Amino acid sequence: MYAAVANGKLKIERTQSSCPKTFYVCFNMRIKNILVLVLILASGLAFMFSETGCASIVPPSGGPRDSLPPIIVSVTPENETLNFNAREIKIEFDEYVELNDIYKNLIVSPFPKRMPEVSRKLRTVTVKIKDTLQPNTTYVYNFANAIKDLNEGNKGKDLLYVVSTGTYIDSMQLSGVVKMAATGKADSTLSVMLYSNLDDSAVVKERPRYVTTVDSSGIFFFRYLAPGQYRLFATKDESGSYMYNEEQIFAFADSIITIAPVPPAPVRLWAYQPEKKKEEEERETEINEKEKRLKYTTSLESKKQDLLKAFTIKFDNPLKTFDTTKMSLTMDTVFRPVKDYKITLDSTARVVTINVPWLEDTTYNLILEKEFASDSINRQIVRNDTIQFKTKSRDDYGQVKITFVDVDLDRNPVLLIAQGSSVLNAFPIPASRIVQLQLYPPGDYDMKILYDTNKNLKWDAGQFFGERRQPELIEQIDRKLNVKPRQWETDFEIRKSK
Secondary structure, three states, X not given: OEEEEEOOEEEEEOOXXXXXXXXXXXXXXXXXXXXXHHHHHHHHHHHHHHHHOOOOOOOOOXXXXXXXXXXXXXXXXXXXXXXXXXXXEEEEEOOOEEEOOHHHHOEEEXXXXXXXXXXXXXXXXXXXXXXXXXXXXXXXXXXOOOEEEOOOOOEOOOOEEEEEOOXXXXXXXXEEEEEEOOOOOXXXXXXXXXXXXXXXXXXXXXXXXXXXXXXXXXXXXXXXEOOEEEEEEXXXXXXOOOOOOOOOOEEEOOOOEEEOOOOOOOEEXXXXXXXXXXHHHHHHHHHHOOOOOOOEEEOOEOOEEOOOOOEEEEEOOOEEEEOHHHEEEEEOOOOEEOOOOEEEEOOXXXXXXXXXXXXXXXXXXXXXXXXXXXXXXXXXXXXXXXXXXXEOOHHHOEEEEEEEOOOOHHHOEEEEEEEOOEEEEEEEXXXXXXXXXXXXXXXXXXXXXXXXXXXXXXXXXXXXXXOOEOOOEEEEEEEEEEXXXXXXXXXXXXXXXX
């Protein structure tokens, strides 16, 4: 018997073969099925190539990136152990970890005299205590930012280990925020410190009892505090000493902070960069004394004098002698003498100011005789000198009218106009709340409001020692000031940001 496919039909006929007839039927059915599958696959490949023109092999994805920080799965001795007296702590994580600048980022409170020794192996971090622990004291080991996972570098969060050498865990709290007084913005590199020593000098002589950091919004939070009275400070601690050297960014609370079962209200601190010490100014003077001639700069911009400003000369060092009779101001190329001008030397003996009602688009000549000024080591200008400049035209300026809708006049507000970090002008905001600039140089400017406590039209940093003065505050204005030339008036309102 044999089987064959004819006209799409299976035909079976008897033969002399001894093979069972079922074998031939199954065999030919399988052949037919295989042919059908081949045709289907060929058709699919042909369609794919016709649509794309080529085929590409895409390797399998490695899966989503690990974004989870390492998590503590066990710790020995246990967290919140009482009567703690161990010399070693072992912390086990859920993945391989590594240390991240551990001696800078690990914060231990109360602050130890000797920092612990920290090491890691695979998933385990070991802390060996080197300091003598105080009795009846709650200790907090804050590993935030100090430990990260091995592969992706995700930093640990809320990694606190708390123990007590006594019979209870201290549970008092304190929160607050630190902002820069000159910008109103936060600086996430600042540290906040609590001192149980209430003497003013403690912040420069010893380390604090408690330390914490601020987040990107300037917010800080102390937990597990012992009740009592404290001084509160913030500083930019780049050395790791957690002490104030009177040069770095600094902030202080006006009054003593009392930590009690009822938490005090959140504290707001205003940080500032202290002004230069006299010693720094003296060092700068020593450097400048290496020059062999009297050096100065003027307030001219591209040899142009602003119609609304005084002409100034600034000297590198204070002047010892100054003679206004050896200075003269003239006009035009024929050197016509100018009348009714006033020359003054400021209290630092470094800035000479010439005030005069300037005529627009006019050439002026300031004639300086060699003996007009000398400094402490008798340096003078090399020879008689003439500074020639031209005043601006009214067409070089624009007009601005700004209405401050809800500014607090009781705080002595002053409009500061700046470019970048440089303040160019300061205008007190009057009772009408309207500032009008009749002639102002064209350009794009930043605007700020200074709350001018001492009414000197400039920002003053804080002072902790002595008079205990907080820094003056500056509020940023979101919009820009765009001044166009040829007296085109810019008129708009500003509402105080909340």
